[in-house]
Amino acid sequence: MSMFQKPQPLAVLVVRDAPDxxxxLRRALESATDAERPGxxxxxxxxxxxxxxxxxELRGRWVRQRLAAAxxxxxxxxxxAIKILRRAEPGLTLLQAVTYAKEAEAVEA
Structure with a gap:
């Protein structure tokens, strides 16, 4: 990327509710019965x-899901694949689509 180009914001946001x-689950485990505990x-x-x-890795999964759906x-x-990604997410720039595809390729490797 050139120093004269503005960095592109991510178009695919990773929403993480896993910490919640x-x-x-930790709270539930505190009061769990012996039968509930293993699960x-x-x-x-x-x-x-x-x-x-x-x-x-999550963006890579998103890429693979979009490509599989197509x-x-x-x-x-x-x-x-880049064309499919840009059709799936119209706001995705070419640079973003290529970056996400490379992330997906790296995750698969």
Whole structure:
């Protein structure tokens, strides 16, 4: 990116409610019966894992979901994939679409 270009804001926002879910599961675990405890502990572990995932990984998942919905089976960073992403999210700039596709490719590697 040139120093004369304004940085582009992210068009795909990652909404994270996992910390709230983790907190709720921890509260539920405090008062859980012995029968409820194993399921809540497993749910808590899954929620903590989800909360720890980086935003780039979540955007990569978004890319793969959009491409799958469009029936695209080729590389996620191909020209065809970039076109699909920009159709799926009309406000997405070319630079953003390429960046997200590269993130998705890196997550798959």
């Amino acid at each position: 879910v983790v907190a709720g 809540l502990e497993r749910a808590l572990a899954l929620a903590e894992d989800s909360a720890a995932r980086p935003d780039a 029936g695209h089976e080729g590389p996620v960073d191909s020209v065809a």
